[in-house]
Amino acid sequence: MSILIDENTNVLVQGITGNEGSRAVKLMQEYGTKVLAGVTPGKGGQLVEGVPVYDTVKEALENHPEINASIVYVPPFAAKDAVFEAAANGLNLVNCITEGVPVRDAADMVSFSRQNNSVLVGPSSIGILSPGKSRLGVIGGLKEMVGEIYRPGEIGVISKSGGMTNETAWVVRQAGLGQSTVVGIGGDIIIGCAFADLLKLFENDRQTKGVVIFGELGGTYEEQIADLMKEGGFTKPLAAFIAGNFTEQMPEGMSFGHAGALIQGEKGRPKHKMKLLKEAGAIVVGNHDELGEAIKKAI
CATH class of the missing domain: 3.40.50.720 (NAD(P)-binding Rossmann-like Domain)
Structure with a gap:
């Protein structure tokens, strides 16, 4: 599936x-x-x-x-x-x-x-791609590149960043794994499908054995993952990388890149997101290139 x-x-x-x-x-x-x-x-x-x-x-x-x-x-x-x-x-x-x-x-x-x-x-x-089945948008790029990065497999991928969607799918491939579906959700303040919405779908997908996410500072979409996991709404292995540690010393109210990357109090800061995800049972890595091996060990 x-x-x-x-x-x-x-x-x-x-x-x-x-x-x-x-x-x-x-x-x-x-x-x-x-x-x-x-x-x-x-x-x-x-x-x-x-x-x-x-x-x-x-x-x-x-x-x-x-x-x-x-x-x-x-x-x-x-x-x-x-x-x-x-x-x-x-x-x-x-x-x-x-x-x-x-x-x-x-x-x-x-x-x-x-x-x-x-x-x-x-x-x-940036789009949606289910390897070997269909893609919406230019996710994956040219035919030669998309075939190298995306292969049918058991790992779901969700990314706030369009540019890092391919990178995140690639670290999964480097670990010898393939992807079930890869989704770029967008980095704006308000989006249609957040991480938690898609995790509910992956929970019920027989093909998906685990999920990796690329999160960022700002907003509360990553915090919603922790709530979902604590409630038992997502029980499969989850590996997460939260970008933006360099912003920890920045003053409240600053915006970085995406419209949704806005520091407002403690909630939007990467360390706070990482803490809540760990407490909920997610595997949180310090470097993006560790995501693939982390989920491989967990499934």
């Missing part, structure tokens, strides 16, 4: 005619992902890499009713409407790649998606 996407995932690309959207289509097709249609208002009737373009999600679904997932490549000001349109039309999974989405819009996107029983991954996600 896997979580979120598999060989039966049929994809709609919102914003398909833009540079990022069209590039993603090509890379997804190379991996074998079934990209059935795209949407760009006012561009209906065009073809992008052989994929038909429609003006609305409704029109795309009327012509391709088997579509069950959407990936969003639209400008920040249009992201909210795109996610709303996908969720309102019954798509079970929406992966929002768009960066720079206003916080209020992101909050509305998360709320609307939940009301419509649609799983939202992102915004600011």
